[in-house]
Amino acid sequence: MRISSLRLQLLAWVVLPLAALATVNLWTSQRNALATADLVTDRMLVGSARAIAEQVTMAEGVLDATVPPAAIEMFDTGDRDSVYYRVETAGGRLLTGCPDLPTASGDASIEAPYRDQLLRLATFSHAVIGAGPDSPIRVTVGVTLAGHDAMAKRLWLSAFAQQLALVAIAGVFVLLGLRRGLAPLIRLRDAVRSPNRSDLDPVEVRGAQSEIRPLIEALNAYMERVRAQMAAQRRFIANAAHQLRTPLALLSTQTSYALRETAADRRQEALVALQASSGRLARLAEQLLTLSRAEPGSRRPRADRIDLTEAARQVLETQAPTAITRNIDLGLEETGPVAVIGDGTMLREMIVNLVDNALRYTPAGGSVTVKLAVSDREGLLTVTDTGPGIPAEEREHVFERFYRVAGSSEEGSGLGLAIVREVVEHAGGSVALGDAAAGGLKVEVRLPLAAPDETPGGAVKSPAR
Template sequence: MKQSLRRQLVQWVVIPLLPLAAATAWLAQDNARQAANAAFDRTLQASARSIAERITLQDGELVVDLPVAALEMFDPHFQDRVFYRIGFASGSTITGDSELPLPGTLPAAGDVVFYDAGFRGEEIRSVALGVPLFYAGGQRLLLVQVGETTLSRQALARQLFRESLAQQWLIGAVAALLVAVGINRALRPLQRVRGILRERAGDPSLQLEVDSVQRELQPLVSALNAALAELEQQLSVQKRFIADAAHQLRTPLTLLKTQAEVTLRLQDPAEQREGLAALVRATDQVIRLANQLLALSRAEPGPNRHDTRELDLAELARTVTLDFVTVALGKALDLGYEGDEHAMLHGQPLLLREMLSNLVDNAVRYTPAGGEITVSTYARGDEVELIVTDTGPGIPVEERPLVFERFYRGQQTGGDGCGLGLAIVREIVRGHGGQIHLDSGSVGGLRVVITLPCQPAHGGRGTTG
């Protein structure tokens, strides 16, 4: 199970801060040590300069009047021990601890050098002050060294570190609280969206306010609105299909049952055969109606709209035309194909075959014996044109806008058919972003012209001429 978005946001904010907190703690410890050294180093330096001020020459001899205050200015709280040495840079000692280590780099005259060293098994912090002195006939460099054990320094460093760490933890806790509050406030728009979806669950007409969420979430809400709109359209199509199917199938099924009951009561074998023949014709009509309704449901908008691939409409038109040759010959019709060898486009093969089948079937059904039917396809730049021409009765101009409506049967049908053929064709053409136009042929009859884009835009809807 996926974690909550709130928890993931908190983790992504807090977890990266852990190594940063560790680095900050290390820096705080280092800063505390440096601050403690800086505080105590001033005392060391003051002690060394105080001693240096009391070094004099009397009758050519060095005299050191060591001030007591110079060694008593250190904090006695942790009983740190203090060491000193006064001697020449060459190494000879005048007074003090001769074993006190020299600094790695000798200070210049008037300068000081601070350094850490080990002395008699303890860590010490020392300062070396360079004192220029004219002695024994030459310029000499005298070193004044003062060292101190580090107990007080370490205690101060620990105290500063604890105080700094406590402040950082306090700041971190406040920051974490502010982050939690900020994340909670940032997620409120999503919570409102969730509440709306829960309250209006099952309402496909729901549309969310895009501006009610942050800019980064607006594409998500827009996509959700588009999905809800498409769902509403699909549900509307399903309801309409169910209503149409129930309305259109109820009457023929009732007639079919009545015909079967009447035939069952007939005693004369000839009348029974006639009744059975009528029953077969009625059954064929119901089967055709059911097939047409299923074809219409496939042609209407839905998820299958996105299932397209490149195909050759010219080849498909030739195949469908060939499928109806036998039926056409049975009616003494001249059915043929003409046009370009290839006409490539992106579309749905099953729907385009259904479209072609309906057009050719209508032409074969309503064209009288001895007539002609021609199927043509042409590649015209970024479009493909499909033309089906017949020499049948045609469709009056005033009826042409009506024949695309469902279950409309024109005068030329003589009551035959389901009234769904051209409705199916129109839905398929619209789904492919094309146009359909009805016209009269050069020698009468009907001329159906369909124009389809080679690359239809997603969700494109064409127009009907």
Template sequence: MKRSLRRELVQWVVIPLLPLAAATAWLAQDNAREAANAAFDRTLQASARSIAERITLQSGELVVDLPVAALEMFDPHFQDRVFYRIGFAGGSTITGDAELPLPAQLPAAGEVRFYDASFRDEAIRSVVLALPLYYGGGQRLLLVQVGETTLSRQALARRLFRELLVQQWLIGAVAALLVAVGINRALRPLQRVRSILRERAGDPSLQLDVGSVQRELQPLVTALNTALSELEQQLAVQKRFIADAAHQLRTPLTLLKTQAEVTLRMDDPAEQRSGLASLVRATDQVIRLANQLLALSRAEPGPNRQDTRELDLAELARTVTLDFVTVALGKALDLGYEGDEHAPLCGQPLLLREMLSNLVDNAVRYTPPGGEITVSAYARGDEVELCVADSGPGIPQEERALVFERFYRGQQAGGDGCGLGLAIVREIVRGHGGHIRLESGSVDGLRIVITLPRQRMAAIAPGH
């Protein structure tokens, strides 16, 4: 069964109230009993005092003029029976029911004490009034007891309990209704978010209004907006990659097919070998173009940064430089590394290697024979500086802002490049939160200087 947030909220609010409701009902019953006792105890006390007022001493004898009204003031509806006793503490009974039980502890002179007891197999509620009296040559304590059965009390307690219970259930029902209404109102912003997501499903440019939901839900909406922005960014990258690949691969593949067909129709073995050599060169160019397109796709900004880790950029620069030594020697180039022994930073090893490979490859391609190429890396405080300097033709000042665009090739560019190398480098530098600049060499040529932060790179902002 699917979980419901509304049902869970109601359960967490209502279910804890059930034991509270049971405790409240028990307290209501106890309060009703006490209220009934308080009401009838006043009548008991009034009856006892009325009897006590009619007790007199005449000629040394105790005379009790029992008022009839003292025993008729009780509620007659439930036919409760009334008992009384007048006697001395610890002595004989003067009048009344001699078996009427006394409380466990007698009251002090002038005090009144109420107590529950059982008399003739019936529950009774009694009161005892202690009167100090000089009688028989000494000070004695006269006790006036009045008791009644509890039918009227029980009926009143039940009526009060029912009334209290009805009130509590009405309050509980209203509270439950208000809770349900409140939960529905609280969940209304989520329902609006759901409706917007349904209506604009498939639209990655959608951004939800963070201020339209409660403070507790704002992190969720912010996370949704971030996810939608990253999705939009990834879709844009994919569309751009597909467009670039379709545009850039169509012509080379067509030429490759044409070259293969022409070579296939050749009869002269020497011409066939020449055609096959051209075919191999064209295939190499297509392979290089495809690899650079894939590298550019990997370098595009996106949320996938799981392969970020600590590495030594100086060591990586020395390794990449060593990889190109053979190619450089083939062109009589002086290729070497100068810089710090270690330049640690946090980054993506594969992308940084791709960046260095593109920089060194461009330098090797465009530096004329006999030239020099120097790769260096330095740790400078919170940053690492990477530099690739060559003695090639350089890049004119007016073109330096354009060479980072995809497929742009400068006027002095030759060879079989496709204009993606520096575009890949720029995306990788941006992805690592760094900066890149082009400078003129000390004599001739070009210096490409890259500055990267040493700390862990932040998430890529949309639009980079």
């Protein structure tokens, strides 16, 4: 699980460096323990040597060295250490003790092997009054290292236990801190997962930290967008069903009428009406399909180089018969290719809807002109007609889905301009309505131009038919 791995990660980041530090610290504390044991042992050695030296006296002209038992017993710490000593005159004459015991030079103590054991030795010089050239005498005391080592080990072990406890306590606190710190995240997860949440309500996590709050806000904003989209989708489906219901009911009425009719010419009339209704129904279905395709995310985004001029020419060719039937002069004004980036099929569909509108709402004898131009970094497609135009207060609404200007002379579903806006915005452009010079409507579509193609033979693609 991801949460637990975050926990492990943080734990590792805190405890591992701490453990490494503790290891280094252990090494230094071992050295410290040894140094302390050395110091204590040396003090004892010097103390012992001094105690022995102070007992050396001149008795009847002869140096008398009697070793006091306390000087030896002070090493009796239960570690079974052996103690060796030697007392000699300044000239090197042995007064008492082991003749072959090594001597430490100066004040520093030494470690030296003696009788297969390692000894720590200290030598102490002491002036004896009246001893003449024999003064000062020198007392060397050596002791095996069992007590010394035991002391170093004890000191070190206690340091070790402290370090271990420190790391363990840090680990526990990290875990506790994490549990507290991650609690809002876990509450967020539970809130999002909760089966009671059906309507994409904003989640509320109390006590969320400043690092987590932006995540929650982003999540809520995202859910708000999804909710708005879902609502729009629901409205669209309801509208579409409503729009389909009316012509379907009409179709059914017309069918029963045709079936009831016995006179051949009346039946013929009914069938023609039936055909017109089903044609309108088919167009509505087609517009719905186009709109759903034009919606962002509904198809794989395409970014072909499209020549808008060529696309317009193709559309005009297909619309020419309609223009002739309605006695409308349909013309194209262009000065060459206008390369834009987008989806060829959808851009063509956009032009189809604009030309279809212009032809449909312009009375017979009028004219419709499609003009293509390039202005700074924009391709400009203008469709002008000599029809009634759209009143200024209606201009924003006609882009809404299923919206039709009240009293429209022609049949329609109110989806054409919605498709146009969807396609144009998807291609990064804009669409605006205006008044044509000769009266009628002027629709201006601006699309960003494709960057000039450097590859040789990089011809602008004609939209597929």
